[in-house]
Amino acid sequence: MLEQNLSERIKQFKKIDAHSHIGYFGSWCDVGITPEELIDQMDEYNVEKSVICTYPIQDSLDAVDKYPDRFVGAAWLNPMDPNCLDILKDAVKNHNFKAVKLHPLEQAYCPNDECVFPIAELAQELEIPLMIHTGHPPFSLPWSVGQLADIYPDLPMVMIHMGHGNGMFIQSAIDMAKKYPNLYLETSGMPMHTKIKEAYRDIGSDRIMWGLDAPFHHPAVEMLKPIVSGLTDEELEDVFYNNVKKLLKL
Numbered sequence: 001m002l003e004q005n006l007s008e009r010i011k012q013f014k015k016i017d018a019h020s021h022i023g024y025f026g027s028w029c030d031v032g033i034t035p036e037e038l039i040d041q042m043d044e045y046n047v048e049k050s051v052i053c054t055y056p057i058q059d060s061l062d063a064v065d066k067y068p069d070r071f072v073g074a075a076w077l078n079p080m081d082p083n084c085l086d087i088l089k090d091a092v093k094n095h096n097f098k099a100v101k102l103h104p105l106e107q108a109y110c111p112n113d114e115c116v117f118p119i120a121e122l123a124q125e126l127e128i129p130l131m132i133h134t135g136h137p138p139f140s141l142p143w144s145v146g147q148l149a150d151i152y153p154d155l156p157m158v159m160i161h162m163g164h165g166n167g168m169f170i171q172s173a174i175d176m177a178k179k180y181p182n183l184y185l186e187t188s189g190m191p192m193h194t195k196i197k198e199a200y201r202d203i204g205s206d207r208i209m210w211g212l213d214a215p216f217h218h219p220a221v222e223m224l225k226p227i228v229s230g231l232t233d234e235e236l237e238d239v240f241y242n243n244v245k246k247l248l249k250l
């Protein structure tokens with residue numbers, strides 16, 4: 001499968017990145033990328049658009065306004081912020097944002113907490129999906145996202161990182177997506193290539209999408225996982241491009 005020059009193979013597929021960031025992240029990780037650096041990287045690796053989120057939201061509003069053909073906004077909301085619903089309305093109406101981003105680990109709540117319900121209800125009204133960080137106890141476990149999916153069966157939710165680095169959480173993300181048809185999976189930071197093919201075949205061909213999570217990961221590494229997972233080229237086009245385009249109506 002990898003007989004072809006690897007860098008050619010990686011660049012061959014047109015992509016939309018379902019989950020990335022701009023800006024500098026200090027603390028434990030010490031990584032960062034400017035909007036222009038991300039666009040250069042997208043050009044190099046055949047990424048047409050990236051769905052970006054920042055907290056606070058201003059940097060992503062500015063970047064989407066400046067590069068509307070390359071960036072799609074996901075509004076990163078903190079449910080504890082009394083203005084979060086107004087922030088979402090503004091982002092969608094005035095900046096064409098296409099999703100809500102929730103990071104329960106970063107902001108210390110569970111995805112099925114009542115504080116999320118008003119955001120879920122507004123997202124449903126605006127007809128945009130939730131994109132929820134998953135993979136870390138106690139605040140971002142796939143089972144809690146499953147409970148939110150049970151409460152709002154008509155609201156699509158993407159489990160960002162599909163359980164992330166822990167095999168048990170990866171499996172639970174897949175199990176929850178099997179149980180709840182409104183759950184979708186995103187691949188960034190998830191190390192098991194086999195689970196990409198398994199999710200595509202067992203859960204649904206339109207319910208798994210590729211993401212980079214810039215600046216945390218290198219595009220070549222993240223792109224290689226679907227490629228070596230055993231999916232056909234046609235199936236890879238769904239994972240790399242078609243599925244996020246359809247879900248976010250891009």
Ligand SMILES: [Zn+2]
Nearest residue numbers: 019020021213
């Ligand atoms: Zn991220």
